[in-house]
Amino acid sequence: MTAPNGNGKTTSKDTSWIDAELADSFDEELEMEIDDGRMPEELRKLKDVTHESTLERQTYFHELFRLQAELVKLQDWVQHTKQKVVVLFEGRDAAGKGGVIKRITQRLNPRICRVVALPAPTEREKSQWYFQRYVSHLPAGGEIVLFDRSWYNRAGVERVMGFATPDQVEEFFHDVPEFERMLARSGIKLVKYWFSITDQEQQYRFLVRIHDPIKQWKLSPMDLQSRARWEQYTKVKEEMFERTNIAEAPWFIVEGNDKKRARLNCIHHLLQQFPYTEVPHEPITLPERVFNPNYERKVLPTNLYVPEIY
Template sequence: MAKDEASAAKVKAGGNDGDKPSRVPKKAYERELLRLQADLVQMQEWVRDTGARIVIAFEGRDAAGKGGAIKRVTEHLNPRVARVVALPAPTERQRTQWYFQRYIEHLPAAGEIVLLDRSWYNRAGVERVMGFCTPEEYQRFLRQCPIFENLLVEDGILLCKYWFSVSDTEQARRFSERAGDPLKQWKLSPMDLESITRWDAYSQAKDDMLIHTDTAVAPWWVVEAEDKRAARINMIHHLLTSVPWQPVQRAPLALPDRPAGSGYVRPPREIQRSVPDHAATLS
């Protein structure tokens, strides 16, 4: 699967190992992204108006572009409606809980959208490959996960699961870019670096995960992410077509007239602490 995934990505990109993949033209990307984001705002209003509950799980290879896609989804949304959940490693206490327990408290209430920047599928990926769970815990997860997701969907939660796929060549290029960029070095964790030497193991883990958890009730959708722009556009478009939202009609907003002053006098600025005007020093 490792070579199949890499080869498919190269064919899609139209190049060989050393070639940079072709990209959606920037202007076309920005134009379509803005249109889709306007629809996301409309979808958000539908969620808030109807009390719908949506969970979107983002999984995939390290450096496949999950974070960038999440950022574009939420860029214009109300953080009180759409929130991102990116859980750290479990605590000692959480390790003694039922595996799904710490995720349950982050599920949406009515009128909310939750975006999971990695999810309970950590057990099927990094925990399995790195030996952070026992074989028995892993097998139990594969049995329980479809049941758990069936319960969520049965209760009315709209569950969308996206796997971001990228070739080994493109992943290495992105890792190298991050390593040389002080603004992006924080994105490279020891676990990310370890994934370089365990490409085939992660490929096998992904294949096994899909076999057991790609169900009719909660299917997996693979996002080809060799081109980040295309991946974002395709993922957002698919999300918008997967959720049965409708435009919500709102009454036009009318700004009230400002009333006449009541004699209020602002205190002198000198008695307040002001942020230094660093901008004035710029040429």
């Protein structure tokens, strides 16, 4: 039995509360997927642009929700065992780092799993030890920190754009392996991901950002420079891998041309990095509401309520 709602869609009169909750959880992800799939009219005119995942939507959703359930188990294990976890997300601009970070954190407790995306350093921070502003964001026991770009800015954008001198870059390459070994000795599990996309795919994603007002905020002057300096970024990336791929913190490359596959592959791989197990929980019993027959709920002024436009 279905009936149209206010948006012209159909809803079931017999839908249970549990079904409605599950549908709402599904819609949250679906909304993001629809946003990813929006194509500005200007791009529809480009005959040579094809952009479609080879992964069926039903398969993608099924696997995403399954992996997100495992991430919740990982979160509980990290909290229970007081693990300290750091995950770095690096890669080409528009390679999909933000998308996978959203899916990792979507079902997790933000008090346990948090995202760090630092702006350009201030003048004061420029005078500090290079790693200092990152150290303050490292996790305590029972926490997961996801760095949306990290100290590897020095090996990439700072080097290519001339924001760091050759001596500073060389000092970074000398220091970063020992810095990461120090993190490992302190009990931090460090996982490093590089998201890789092709030249053509990056061009398409930049065009989306240029022509879509909702996504223009994602496009920075540095992004535009990265297009012009594609080969320079390739060279410094290769040297970065060569000099910073250490046993204590190896690099893992995620092929990012297919966003859906990249998200699933990255989350699956991340889960494999930990010997997590399901943490037993004490049964939770919802207490009965205390009812006071003498209590009368006050009638609040109507101007306190948000207008019900929808």
